[in-house]
Amino acid sequence: MRENNASFNEKTGRLFELIAKAKNCAALTGAGVSTLSGIRDFRGKNGLYKEMDAEKIFDIDYFDKDPSFYYKASRDFIYNLKEKEASIVHLTLGRLEEAGYLKGVITQNIDLLHQKGGSKRVIEIHGSPSVHFCRRCSNRAEVEDLSAAKAGISGGRPDLMSFEQAVEIIAQGELPKCGKCGAVLKPAITFFGEGLPARALRDAETLAGNADLLLVLGTSLTVYPAAGVPEITLRKGGKIVIVNNMATPLDRYAELCFDDLETLFSSIGEQFERFFHSCQGTFGA
Numbered sequence: 001m002r003e004n005n006a007s008f009n010e011k012t013g014r015l016f017e018l019i020a021k022a023k024n025c026a027a028l029t030g031a032g033v034s035t036l037s038g039i040r041d042f043r044g045k046n047g048l049y050k051e052m053d054a055e056k057i058f059d060i061d062y063f064d065k066d067p068s069f070y071y072k073a074s075r076d077f078i079y080n081l082k083e084k085e086a087s088i089v090h091l092t093l094g095r096l097e098e099a100g101y102l103k104g105v106i107t108q109n110i111d112l113l114h115q116k117g118g119s120k121r122v123i124e125i126h127g128s129p130s131v132h133f134c135r136r137c138s139n140r141a142e143v144e145d146l147s148a149a150k151a152g153i154s155g156g157r158p159d160l161m162s163f164e165q166a167v168e169i170i171a172q173g174e175l176p177k178c179g180k181c182g183a184v185l186k187p188a189i190t191f192f193g194e195g196l197p198a199r200a201l202r203d204a205e206t207l208a209g210n211a212d213l214l215l216v217l218g219t220s221l222t223v224y225p226a227a228g229v230p231e232i233t234l235r236k237g238g239k240i241v242i243v244n245n246m247a248t249p250l251d252r253y254a255e256l257c258f259d260d261l262e263t264l265f266s267s268i269g270e271q272f273e274r275f276f277h278s279c280q281g282t283f284g285a
Ligand SMILES: [Zn+2]
Pocket: 134, 135, 136, 137, 138, 159, 178, 179, 180, 181, 182, 183
């Protein structure tokens, strides 16, 4: 543990101050935020990758061989968004953004829970299942732009499908297919063997570079590109606060470190409303 109760309260107060004073606060989130919503960490102790064949789920060569494997395997952790609840972290970040205290969220997660929690600006640096596209007929750059812009897919595009459309088809035991060539569509999630989404990376770099405060939540900062995001903020003179259940390589550069996301955000959820109400009168409005 990095803190006892007394210092926890003191540190929470300090965090309030940092957020209230920041002009450009942003957040970076990883698997630790998703696990609060009951989503299994891929790499953690009970991680999905420990199970047989799990690495194949997001392997692009395997997807080309047998796309049905991805859809079967991911059905109960990607396409069941309706059954998942946004956690206290997702909800608090959504409310902070709504109240003008957060500019956006950069996330490694592919579960769409920040959107469900009310966040408007979500930059998904491992891609997103919000768009499904055809590997033959679709233009990858356009797909990444659409997915990054959360623009939604207008009608008349047989090679593209929204998350919601894909959910319906998968629920019927079918595979989402290209209306042009019949190939199975792929989600715009970045698979192993694929390049990272260029537009999302650029957006993340801009947001992190402009941030005078970056909240680093539930990521061990060992996997790039996420690991590089706080480095951008630090290089530009911004501060970082780290909340993670394990030490990270950047702890010593952090203004504050906390261990437990749920404890901290439960406390924040209760206290922020009062805090901002008393000093700004806007939070939770
Ligand atoms: Zn096609």
